[in-house]
Amino acid sequence: MFPFIFEWMWDMSHVVFMGGLWYALTIIGLGMTYCILKAAVDTAQGKGSHHHE
Amino acid sequence: MKKEHSKAKKYGMVIDLDKCTGCGACMVACMAENNVPFKKDESNKLDSITWLRVFKLTNGKSFPDADTCYLPRPCMHCEGEHGHAPCVSVCPATATDYSHETGIVSQIYTRCFGCRYCMAACPYHARYFNWWDPVWPEGMEKLLNPNVSVRMRGVVEKCSFCFHRYQAAKEKAYYEGRQELEEDEYQTACTQACPAGAITFGDLNNPKHAVYELKKDKNAFRLLERLGTNPKVYYISTRKWVRQAGDNYLEGYETEGKVKKHR
């Protein structure tokens, strides 16, 4: 899973497979971080508190 | 790596089915050597760990033309293509491995997490799952062999070609300042035990070893050879029906040239 793990090999299979995996994880991670941070900023700016009224 | 392959060993077995008496000594030798557990009821062969299982083949004819033949089936230690045995490549946790140095398919019980994918992959049913906790009757745990680790419930196990004997032989060789092993220094428990001398074990790559010539016998065959598993266990039988039963001979299907050969 990580390059420092015994089973890791620097070969095509690992690059493609783990590349895909980390790519997906990065997107998910970045997306979530973005959403949470933006929500925090938005909240600080007072957005969303009264939008139903 | 390529260069290493040429001088690498490829341990394998040749079993002479004409000599095999079906006595089962190999099975017991294997169990005793490898700490194979036993339950109170072992008559359900679908749940009975037997690294080396002796199958009974019948020719399907009726009395008095019926014929039977016993066929001991250890792990075939398939080479597949370049070591990609059916079971090795499917193991998700790298608990089973193929070594180019010995040609042995290993199984690491403490790595295995029991998904049993390898069992699904193995057409020989050479892999066994520990459905139960191994239990030895009181006092009988004394006969456990310290060179082989005892398997816990929930993992897959299989024949290792008594790899611990290779390790032990290597230790002796190191002690004596040698690097190479003689043919008789590393023999599996079943080979050693077979009273009929039906099993021969050695390095298939080494012309000095008996198996080297035996595997070229005109009556030699391997189980399910055409699937491309490239097993390292050869069988010899002078009976045609046995040879055909060993490799799913298809009546009416021209197999010449289509059968994958990996010799």
Add this chain to the structure above:
Amino acid sequence: MSTSDDLKTKKDSVEAGDGSGGFIILFFIIGLVASLISGWLLFPKLLYSEKKQPIDFNHALHMELVDEGCESCHFFREDGTYAGVPKLAQCIDCHEEVQGESPDEATFVEEYVTKGREVPWLIYSQQPDCVFFSHVAHVKGAGMDCATCHGPIGESTSLKVYEENRITGYSRDIWGKNISGIKKHTWDRMKMDDCAECHVKNGVNQSSVQTGKGACFVCHK
């Protein structure tokens, strides 16, 4: 569905936003620090139980008396297997009578030598049962020194406390003294990665199809 209910909640949230914002962060920090302390300091204390060796042993003293270093006592048998910690039979030559004045020595002779009981030593570098480690391959085959992996144990004058992992039952020396697994010396940690590190560096048995490194059966049984 009442409007008053809605109003109340809104008020709460307004108050919380205004008044307790600081508290919220404070509690967060309290939680963070508390867990950091317990995880880094308390947890390792709880994880390992300390066990004392049955008697103390002075390696340095013995080293002076023997001719062949470690192998005088920790020897190889003729089949190449490693005898490990000496058995009573080896000690008995010199220790049939109490030597010197150490109380441990007296215990040793009285409790073990006279009674013919083996000393239940706790072995710091005992690998788990699934591991096959060939001492002879390293010492004779590769010409390595004991101290390369075990450190200068021969210079020690007493035995350290044996720490056992309460969950796994392993010696702490396998995982390493440092809870985060950081090591300074080779003998600080004896995990699979530590074996692999050297094997990879020296190109030993790199024959695995799966990993391109050492095949599993090199070190496992």
Add this chain to the structure above:
Amino acid sequence: MDSALIPKGVRRCSIGQFALFVGVVGVVLLWGVFAMLLCWIKGLNQTNMNDYYGFALWIWADLAVIALGGGAFFTGFLRYIIGKDELKNIINYAVLIGFICYSSALLILAIDIGQPLRGWFIFWHANVHSMLTEVAFCLSCYFGVLTIEYLPLILENRQLDKVPFFHNLSHNLHEVMAVFAATGAFLSFFHQGSLGGVAGVLFGRPFAYREGIFIWPWTFFLFTWSAAACGPCFTIMITRLTEKITRKTLVKQNVVELLAKISGWMLLTYTIAKIIDTWYWAAVSAPAGGFWLMDFYSNNPLYGPWILITEVLICGALPACILITKSGRKNPFTLMIAAVLAVIGVSLNRWVMVLQVMAVPVMSFDKWVMYSPSWQEVATTILPVAYGVILIAISHRYLPIFPQERELNPIEN
């Protein structure tokens, strides 16, 4: 009592009735939990699996629920990538069903392995050549995506939505949902396929083995395809079922029809591909391994040619034909029949690719071995169903799952 939590403008049954319903299903759930604990504590000897059936009911259940949960990724793919906007009216439910299916699959996997405490080895010590590794990674990642997709739905609960942070988070998640959906679709295409690959790469098992391209056997593509085709059918089926139970129309007919139509065409093309695959396998791959087609379908009490006909024709071609014809999908009855058949078809396919693979003897002197699950296996397989029903009940009650519900079921005061 819990009215403050119920979305505005919709009608729900009384809390008592709801509690009774959840309670009854909860008993089933507890039965499953009991069986699960038995398997964990006593080990897999609690099952009827054996050395010939290393994979059995559970793996089938896994493959089946993931295929059926395929509605989530494919609807998401259609909605966010292709841009079929109408589908926004059913996507929530598809996501919820997907979430249930995937969490169930993970739970079943955790029960199925012999050493649950070592389960994480599959990630940590991953063997990238194994299809199961690919499954595990994609499955977990996609489950993460589904959770992210399900999260805004939860946050839209009337009370939670009042918290500004949650409201904003939910809003932001909606904004970038297309990115998640795309990632999810990417992952899904792979793991649906790798589940097919699980069987397809078994070159020691001529019944399962298929040729393919690069590392992927044909089953890889067939599985993705069939999940894409049948997953939405399952979504439709469950939607209709929910409508029956709640006695309300929840999704507009045109939305369902659109999904049905796409599903129909997917199913049709899948069936054709499956027929070609079967033919090639029967004519070329299997004989090369020493088997005639009928060797796989005779000399045993269960697996006959009927299974092939049922899977491919009755549960493949037939529903496909119904769904691609306008009258077929307009008629609620035939639509439902088609959806159910497709669901049975894909489940049967997964059964065959797991259970029959185990049953077929490969060595000529081996025997066909039949298998029936133990009660513990059945209970743990029903557990996710109970869990799913409960989660749907709760979600439906408290979350705005169906955007069209208010419009379709105006409350008259």
Add this chain to the structure above:
Amino acid sequence: MKIDRRSFLSFVIGGAAGTALTPLPWKLTDDLSIWTQMWPWTPVPQDGEVSYVNSVCTLCPAGCGISVRKVDDRAVKIEGMAGYPGSNGNACILGMAGLQLLYSPTRVKTPLKRVGNRGEGKWKAISWDDAISEVAGKLGELRKDQSSAVAGIVGSDRGTVPQLLKRLLTAYGSPNFMCSPSMDDSYALTLKLMHGVSASAGFDIENANFVLSFGSGIIEGWGSSVRMFKANSALKDKKGKMVQIEPRLSNTAAKADQWVPVRPGTETVFALGLAYVIIQESLYNKDFVENYTAEFDAFRQMLDAYSPDKVAEITGIDAEAITTLAKAFAGASNPLAVCGRGQGTTPGSLHEFMAVHALNALVGNINKKGGVWAVPAPDYIQWPDPELDDIAQKGIQTARADGAGSEKYPHTASLLNRLPEVINSAAQSPVQALLVSGANPLYALPDSKAVKKAFDKIPFIVSFSSQMDETAQYADIILPNHAYLERYQDVPTPTGLQTPLTGLSKPVLDPLFDTKHTGDAIIMIAKALEGNIAAAFPWDNYEVCLSETLGDKWDALVENGFVAQDFQEPGWEGAFTTPSGKFEFVSKACAAESDKPVFSSVTPEGDEKTYPLILIPYDSMRLSNGFIGNPPFLTKTVEDTVLKGNDIVVEINPATAKDRLFSLNDGAPAMLSTPRGEVRVRVHLSDGIMPGFMAMARGLGHTAYDDYLAGKGANFNELIGPAEDPVSGLDSAWGIRAKLTNVPI
């Protein structure tokens, strides 16, 4: 400061975040997985120094050399001992599982005295002194007026321990020393009658190139199994031939070059048919027949009734095949005919043995390379005859309880198979005390029910068994022997070996429990009985006795494990000491038998109407059927077509199964009944068994031992009764009529 919900939540989130940054969760996850590697309830074998101890296996009469691997003081594996004559480097399946007997929980760990009812399993542990004085007290009491009412049963009469027991009985005043019968008895009798010598049969199978086996399981445990396996493989290598005459496709039959499925019970006829052809075609060895045999003409005349056509009719093998086979046999350079069914655990028909041996005589391969040799009994036991007091003098003159040596059976030494009936038909049992060593008659004698009934009538039973077997379970006192790997024991020539050999079984490890060598126990009993009995046992203990007995062989035995006697093929000259001084085709002893034909066959018990089928037993290497109970490893290797769950599986031809009133599928349960008993079975449809017959494995159905063996399958001996051979009186039953009935499921 108010700790509200949010603050708490915040605290928890902070804690979670912090925890994730510590080793705690990661180390715990790792350690938990490592915990599964070392579950405390999964044993870890202790490592140590490896050593090998050579010994000789005494689990069966084959006496193979074994090498026991030890790790420190634990024995961990049994392997074959290289260089041991016959077995050379190998052991059989049972031999290799022997450690499971050593470490078995069913070991008798201390002397036991019965406190409950017989067979109830209630025991009181007693000291050796108490146990010995109890036995001696009982025997001393009996000796006053009925010394011959004490009987001893042993496995085989060869070796010092059985001879010590025999000596005890003799000095005590009882002739009733009995051994478990086997084919060795029939062969010994055959040699006695035809050669006129007291010898055991040795088979120079290694040098034979045509083996004609009359139902002998050459590769199923007949003779010394390991040696036979090797011989069989060698035969294959040198392209020799093996022909198996047997109604069932046994492993031997399957591996043979030719399988001749004769109707069971007609083997004698078949042998005579072959003899007919050999003589008719003048293929016999003229030199031998003309110069070294007697009664050839009488034999030839008798054979007139056995022309191939007639034999074909009786045996079901066509005439041409008989002729071809006879020619092939006689034409081979080193043909060898052997008999003794299966593993040879039942003696069988003496006429059959003689007919088969006549074939060997015809081709002149008696006492010659590749033939049957008369091997003299080992001679190392040279004890002076015990001094007998009046009681003993009188006692040993009494007629034996089993009728051996009587007018009816003058040639036979021991007829254990007759004992149960004798006891059961007497008002008071002629046996009042029974000492059992190295035998398990309650399991191994035919008609177990009758044996049990007879044992019920014996007031005092002493067992020397190291295992809680059926007979031990039925004893009043158990004086447990050391396990076979804990003791010294001389091992006489392995059964069937053509050269005399003495082996020594050595202790591999110290006794695990409070047991004593049976030799010592016997000596202690003798000493406790005092008088001439004590005087007959001048040794301090068994080890002294053994080392003195073996004399100058002792050191070599301790060193090498065996001493092989220099022994060449005996040849023909002066080899026969019959009344005629020649080999006798038709023994006077048999001819004296009324007016019956000289060679008769045995018909199975039961009437055909009630019992339309015939049940025959078969032996398997994977089932120990002697006095040793199957160890778990062996039972594990038993196929599910032999034992399924607790049901024994019987082989039946598919045609027979369909032919029944009800049709039976493979694996179907049924009730099997014979005139002697009834058991629940499952059927296995096999094309390897002759239609009309059923075959059942021997070695199952134990009631003693542990859960790994007890209650599994059925004991064949519960279904069959003994059939007295008219000449020898030994058991000659080879099968019994039987029927199958449906069981309601």
